[in-house]
Amino acid sequence: SNSEPIPLCVDLDGTLVKLDTLHQALFLLLRRDTASILRIPGWMLKGKAHLKDQVMRRVTLDASVLPYHQQFLEWLRSEHTAGRKLILATASNYRTANAVAEHLGIFDEILASNEDTNLRHGHKLEAIRERFPAFAYAGNEASDFPIWEAADEVILVNPTRAARTKFAARAGHVFIEQRPVARMFLKAMRCQQWLKNLLIFSPMFLAHRFTESASLVRATIAFFAFSLAASSIYVLNDLFDLSADQHHPRKCRRPFASGDLPIAVGSLLTPLLVILSFILCMFLPLSFFFTLLAYYALTTLYSWRIKQTAIADVLMLAVLYSMRILAGAVATGTAASVWFIEFAIFLFLSLALVKRMSELREMENGFGQDNTHRERGYTIEDLPLLLAFGTASGYIAVFVFTMYLGSDKVTRLYSRPDLLWVFCPLLLYWITRMWHLAWRGRMQDDPLAFAARDPQTYLVGALGIAAILFAI
Incomplete structure (x- = not known):
């Protein structure tokens, strides 16, 4: 019905989780396999999607201990309980996205990067539009600007200064959890x-x-x-x-x-x-x-x-x-x-x-x-x-x-x-x-x-x- 809230698409890195999961995975990989530093440049030459896929094939992040934005997560839980459809829409590799979604148990769908596609900028917006004519989006940085411009509802989570300046007037919710x-x-x-x-x-x-x-x-x-x-x-x-x-x-x-x-x-x-x-x-x-x-x-x-x-x-x-x-x-x-x-x-x-x-x-x-x-x-x-x-x-x-x-x-x-x-x-x-x-x-x-x-x-x-x- 028209009274139902529009689906909410949620970014992962920097939004739901307060760090970049690829960066953490890279350091974990280097810690466990120092020689992998010689392979990383070759993976990068084949594109960011290939790099993410190769890294996440070799290491697994424990979703239960990732630093979640707690205030935002509690709000998401309440939205999920109220029946709102939540979609984890992230440029992170699908392995990381699946682990987070399985741990939290609040997402109905997952849109994530795979070996061939880096779901960032236009790719993410295209994937969201294919599924949802109207949608809300929660993000935090400049790469989210095109998606916010197309979204029916803007949600800012630990936004950068540029994001606050440009989208604060349209934001339905703003969540900030930052230390000096x-x-x-x-x-x-x-x-x-x-x-x-x-x-x-x-x-x-x-x-x-x-x-x-x-x-x-x-x-x-x-x-x-x-x-x-x-x-x-x-x-x-x-x-x-x-x-x-x-x-x-x-x-x-x-x-x-x-x-x-x-x-x-x-x-x-x-x-x-x-x-x-x-x-x-x-x-x-x-x-x-x-x-x-x-x-x-x-x-x-x-x-x-x-x-x-x-x-x-x-x-x-x-x-x-x-x-x-x-x-x-x-x-x-x-x-x-x-x-x-x-x-x-x-x-x-x-x-x-x-x-x-x-x-x-x-x-x-x-x-x-x-x-x-x-x-x-x-x-x-x-x-x-x-x-x-x-x-x-x-x-x-x-x-x-x-x-x-x-x-x-x-x-x-x-x-x-x-x-x-x-x-x-x-x-x-x-x-x-x-x-x-x-x-x-x-x-x-x-x-x-x-x-x-x-x-x-x-x-x-x-x-x-x-x-x-x-x-x-």
């Missing part, structure tokens, strides 16, 4: 993790050169160069881990996994951060640049493969932390203390094992990812081993520190070296407490992020630094 872009950029860069790079200042501090302005300036430049490089790795890692993160109770809220930042933006942000980092390296010794380059290569290798290998992953993390100390040494022209590097390797190996322990505790308690999606080399049965390895490594770090206190170097650097023994019980307390909390499942999977919010860590750190300063 600047905040999402900072979150994607994980600026809170820059605290780790304060280790760059440690060689200068331990050599009592913190009053030298030239050394302080070089260390500060090195800090930002290292931090920008590390952020580029975090962004790249998040792009490759998109599908795994969407299954995690907390990581699913990361900017790319949640769709709050476009995946294409992340692809541009990574090289931009690297370039900025290398520009800062121009103001530092060439040896710092090579140290940073080695760090970048090892971190990329870790993100790509090593973090999926038990034991090798935590050893690599310990090495990467120690490289920050070496970077600070070469940036300021300060000799790196062998004692301190040995201490750091054991301490950060212990903290890396704390991280794995907390991940497994979450999984054991039913709050984390199951092993199908974690892509880690550990299982719950490894918990006793991790506890033994991690606590032993932490206590060895304290033992190395006590050996250092008995060395000739201490008497040359400190006028009251006995005060440094205060550091030992403080460090023993802090390490034991971290493991105690991890064993009880009361720590999130990053111990340094936990420490950055922990008042007791700040108290222990302040007392330790005070002991060092009074000992000088």
Whole structure:
């Protein structure tokens, strides 16, 4: 009858789902099959439809964890319940469209790309018109303009500025679910993790050169160069881990996994951060640049493969932390203390094992990812081993520190070296407490992020630094 609402055609990428499913599938494919990067140009030469088909033949996205536009989805459910005909009209490959439609259970028909046709722009409009003389359309960007112009009802979902400007007056409904872009950029860069790079200042501090302005300036430049490089790795890692993160109770809220930042933006942000980092390296010794380059290569290798290998992953993390100390040494022209590097390797190996322990505790308690999606080399049965390895490594770090206190170097650097023994019980307390909390499942999977919010860590750190300063 004439009173029945006209069929509603719904776009997928950027509209129903807050990200581009092809972009996510490409990163998932590269993660699983690195050699496929050599085949992608050939697929692209045969057209976008062929590219989508080849990618989706090889990977499958889990429709149950995709970041849906929740407000819009709830409205669609109410329209479906009221009897309105809903059509998923998308340029995504039909495999993705079918998976989404099957998961949601609200669509009556599907119009999607196949191996021969990329259902975008005019092709999508033509397919819709063939089926429905009158229709409503929900979309979000410039490629939807021709369809909106032909539609009897316009629905805007997270529209671009151009879409709002041109179609806001005709829009029957507008759904916006966006977070501040600047905040999402900072979150994607994980600026809170820059605290780790304060280790760059440690060689200068331990050599009592913190009053030298030239050394302080070089260390500060090195800090930002290292931090920008590390952020580029975090962004790249998040792009490759998109599908795994969407299954995690907390990581699913990361900017790319949640769709709050476009995946294409992340692809541009990574090289931009690297370039900025290398520009800062121009103001530092060439040896710092090579140290940073080695760090970048090892971190990329870790993100790509090593973090999926038990034991090798935590050893690599310990090495990467120690490289920050070496970077600070070469940036300021300060000799790196062998004692301190040995201490750091054991301490950060212990903290890396704390991280794995907390991940497994979450999984054991039913709050984390199951092993199908974690892509880690550990299982719950490894918990006793991790506890033994991690606590032993932490206590060895304290033992190395006590050996250092008995060395000739201490008497040359400190006028009251006995005060440094205060550091030992403080460090023993802090390490034991971290493991105690991890064993009880009361720590999130990053111990340094936990420490950055922990008042007791700040108290222990302040007392330790005070002991060092009074000992000088």
